[in-house]
Amino acid sequence: MAPSDQRHEQALKLFLDARPELRETxxxxxPLLAQAKGETQAQYREERLHEAFEEEAERQRLFAWELTLQLTAASPEEYQAQRLEVHREVAEMAGMDWIEYCDLYGITP
Known part of the structure; x- marks a missing residue:
């Protein structure tokens, strides 16, 4: 149950709403920087927003999808349950033993 695109967009909005200085930036x-990259101003802005989101996730020692869940979950308990569910899916897709995966990523099951 990886976070949906809609949920990620909601998280980006919440993230930006909480950071007026980032919105101002x-x-x-x-616009010349966007042009130099061959992007529209909107595309360039969106790319910078995603970079800031990724940096915040990294600062908190989270994956970006974990920050998405953290920002959009109704409660800390819901966040933890969803986080473990996604990590379990990732472990299964990687063919890893759950306990081994938890040890590797410092997760308390």
């Missing part, structure tokens, strides 16, 4: 990006 994103609203005043140099």
């Amino acid at each position: 994103l609203d005043h990006l140099n």
Whole structure:
């Protein structure tokens, strides 16, 4: 049950709403930088927002999808349950033993 695109968009909105200084920066990006990358201003802005989101997740020692769940879960308990569910899915897809996976990623099952 990886976070949906809709849920991720909601998390990005919440993330940005909580950071007026980031919104201000994103609203005043140099349009020449977007042009130099061959992107529209909206695409360039979106890319910078995603970078800031990833950086925040990394700062908190989370995967970006974990930050998405953290920002959109109704409660800390719901976040933990969803987080473990996704980690379990990842372990299964990787063909790893759950306990071994938990040890590798410092997860308390």
